[in-house]
Amino acid sequence: MDPALIKSSFSAVQPHGTDVTAYFYDHLFEHHPEVRGLFAEHLDEQRDRLWAALGAVVSNLEDTPTLVGMLQNLGRRHAGYGALPAHYPAVGASLIATLEHFAGDAWTPEVEASWAAAYAVISSTMIDAAAAAGDPIPVG
Structure with a gap:
């Protein structure tokens, strides 16, 4: 994982703003x-949360x-929302696909490999934390 590649490619994606998260959920x-059943019917708030989380991760x-x-x-x-380890590959x-779509010329095989490595760490950390917590955190 190369943080510089991730940051530069995310910089290329950022100007697209909410189109990025709309594309992600459509995909x-x-x-x-x-x-689909894990998400609210209207995704406006969820899109904002995803965008904020991506920015925070980067x-x-x-x-x-x-x-x-x-x-x-x-x-x-x-986990409290019902996410299972089996859902993480679909999200990844x-x-x-979303980052590639919006990154344009900033997307290269090296960038893709770096994002894939980053997502492997992200998902395994999230899955491990959910498993260690035992019972899901209540929602709401």
Whole structure:
């Protein structure tokens, strides 16, 4: 995982703002309709949360304690929403497809490999935190 590649490619994606998260959810639900039930009918707030989380992850790539704490909290919260370890690959595939779509010329095989490595760490940290918590954190 190369933080510089991730940051530069995310900088290329950022100007697209809410189009990024709209595309992500469209892609996710088109390719993995089985996860649609985990989300509210209207996704405006969820899109904002996703955008904020992506920005926070990218900003904290080199601050391991902050990043790990944030991801552990997200993992526990997602378990409370019904997210299962089996859902994470679908999310990762849609995230990579979305970033590739919006990054333009900034997207290279090296960037893709770096994002894939980053998502592997992100998802495993979230899954491990959810598993360690035992019972899901109540939602609401």
